[in-house]
Amino acid sequence: MGDHEKYLKPSVIQEVSRLDLKARFIVEGFLAGMHRSPYHGFSVEFSEHRRYARGDSPRTIDWRLFGRTDRLYVKKFEAETNLRCHLVLDTSASMDFTYEGKLTKLDYSICLAAALAHLLIRQRDPVGLVTVDDRIRAHLEPRSRSAHLTDILAVLARARGTNPTRLAESLHALASLFRRRGLVLLFTDLFEEEAGEEGLLSGLHELVWRGHEVILFHVLDAAEVEFPYRGAVHFTDCETGERLTVDAPGVRKAYRERIEAFRARWEERCGVARVDYVPLDTGMPFDRALVSYLVKRQERF
Numbered sequence: 001m002g003d004h005e006k007y008l009k010p011s012v013i014q015e016v017s018r019l020d021l022k023a024r025f026i027v028e029g030f031l032a033g034m035h036r037s038p039y040h041g042f043s044v045e046f047s048e049h050r051r052y053a054r055g056d057s058p059r060t061i062d063w064r065l066f067g068r069t070d071r072l073y074v075k076k077f078e079a080e081t082n083l084r085c086h087l088v089l090d091t092s093a094s095m096d097f098t099y100e101g102k103l104t105k106l107d108y109s110i111c112l113a114a115a116l117a118h119l120l121i122r123q124r125d126p127v128g129l130v131t132v133d134d135r136i137r138a139h140l141e142p143r144s145r146s147a148h149l150t151d152i153l154a155v156l157a158r159a160r161g162t163n164p165t166r167l168a169e170s171l172h173a174l175a176s177l178f179r180r181r182g183l184v185l186l187f188t189d190l191f192e193e194e195a196g197e198e199g200l201l202s203g204l205h206e207l208v209w210r211g212h213e214v215i216l217f218h219v220l221d222a223a224e225v226e227f228p229y230r231g232a233v234h235f236t237d238c239e240t241g242e243r244l245t246v247d248a249p250g251v252r253k254a255y256r257e258r259i260e261a262f263r264a265r266w267e268e269r270c271g272v273a274r275v276d277y278v279p280l281d282t283g284m285p286f287d288r289a290l291v292s293y294l295v296k297r298q299e300r301f
Contacts, residue, residue: 005033008285010103013111019153023114027122030115030290083125084142084182087113087152088174089159092133093238094191096161098282099223106161108282109187109219112289116185117152119290121145129155132170133163142182164239168196171203181211183296190218190266191239204273215276215296218266220259222283227255 007029052072126142270277
């Protein structure tokens with residue numbers, strides 16, 4: 001395994017203490033991997049290029065880039081290159097769950113958000129940050145200055161999963177708060193009361209209706225997907241304190257079917273809302289989320 005692959009693994013990043021180093025390792029590992037993969041055309045070197053289209057002047061073609069990639073790209077004007085992005089992080093108590101002391105869902109999302117902020121500012125794109133639980137906790141307006149990354153990392157480092165989820169209400173508030181169109185990257189486990197799910201979906205619809213592009217990173221713990229428990233297991237709800245004891249082998253099959261249906265339901269809902277849905281778990285390498293962002297960016301041009 002090369003170093004670039006190593007630093008895309010959550011188990012390795014967990015051992016790095018400083019958030020700025022986590023972000024840098026993830027991004028540099030990802031970019032190194034881009035040059036060895038079918039996705040190399042989405043590498044950050046294309047942040048100021050778009051694919052050649054009929055009608056473009058041949059004088060705008062970057063022939064050096066053609067020599068390296070055997071693909072035609074043209075230089076974009078500065079107005080085309082800037083992507084205004086908002087990182088929205090669910091910091092509710094359910095996001096603080098972890099199995100066997102690994103990265104919590106919140107930790108995993110913080111690492112992803114930090115890496116994306118690092119990548120965005122490296123591309124000179126304005127990036128902002130919002131943390132929410134039962135209300136909006138922090139809000140940083142999008143900026144592209146390198147010093148702004150320090151502000152974003154400071155807010156992320158202080159994020160704690162301690163309060164209940166009221167994500168639906170926050171999304172409606174953010175739809176009004178984000179006055180200029182941009183890309184909204186939402187990190188959440190989507191654990192809402194059933195009644196709140198409709199409100200959450202309505203909030204996503206409003207963001208899209210106001211002209212935003214949205215990528216929803218659905219982050220679950222690996223144990224929430226695989227259900228590796230054995231024997232009688234006692235569970236406590238992170239937000240309500242409700243307790244439940246189950247026979248793990250007896251409910252494993254039904255549980256997995258429910259979690260698959262849960263993901264499938266949200267994938268379908270997001271499709272109807274024209275929201276990109278990316279299912280993740282805390283055992284997955286970080287590049288899946290980063291590729292999703294870069295693909296969406298490429299689609300804009």
